[in-house]
Amino acid sequence: MECSASAPEGREEAWISFGKHNNRVCLMETRGHGIVGPDPGTLNPEQLEQLRDFKIQTRIANEKYLRTHKEVSLLISGFFREMFLKRPDNILEFAAHYFTDPRLPSRIHMQLIKEKKGT
Known part of the structure; x- marks a missing residue:
């Protein structure tokens, strides 16, 4: 069955847009609350x-981005390190505080300098 612009009653469809022409393709059929x-x-x-x-081009682009932005891995690894050390009950609140800490940019900057000296 092909996906149409409007799904039949009781049926929902997940769409992905890709390519130069922004083609829309139905990937999954769902009924009610479950994926068929x-x-x-x-x-x-x-x-x-x-x-x-x-998918391949997206993965390549993401990898290039991450390789040129070391601060991303520092942010994520720092967050996980703190989370596992403190094991907060409310992860969302902890994440909000972690990523809005005004000292975070200087910490990341210092880590980047430290890594650069070690290279």
């Missing part, structure tokens, strides 16, 4: 290839 599973007739071979290429 992939709709095998949804993607034709060309669309599958486009989706595969899109």
Whole structure:
């Protein structure tokens, strides 16, 4: 069954946009509150290839970004380190405080300098 612009009553569909022409492709069929599973007739071979290429290009772009922005890994590893040390009951509140701490930018900056000296 192909996905249409409006799903039949009782059916919802998850969409992904990709490619130069912002193609929309239905990936999953859901009924009620549960996912029924992939709709095998949804993607034709060309669309599958486009989706595969899109995923590869996205992964490459993300990897390049992370390699040029070391502060991202420092932010994430620092957050996890503090979270595991303190083991807060309210993770969302802890994360909000961690990432809005006015001292965080200078901590990250100092870690970047330290890493650069060690290289």
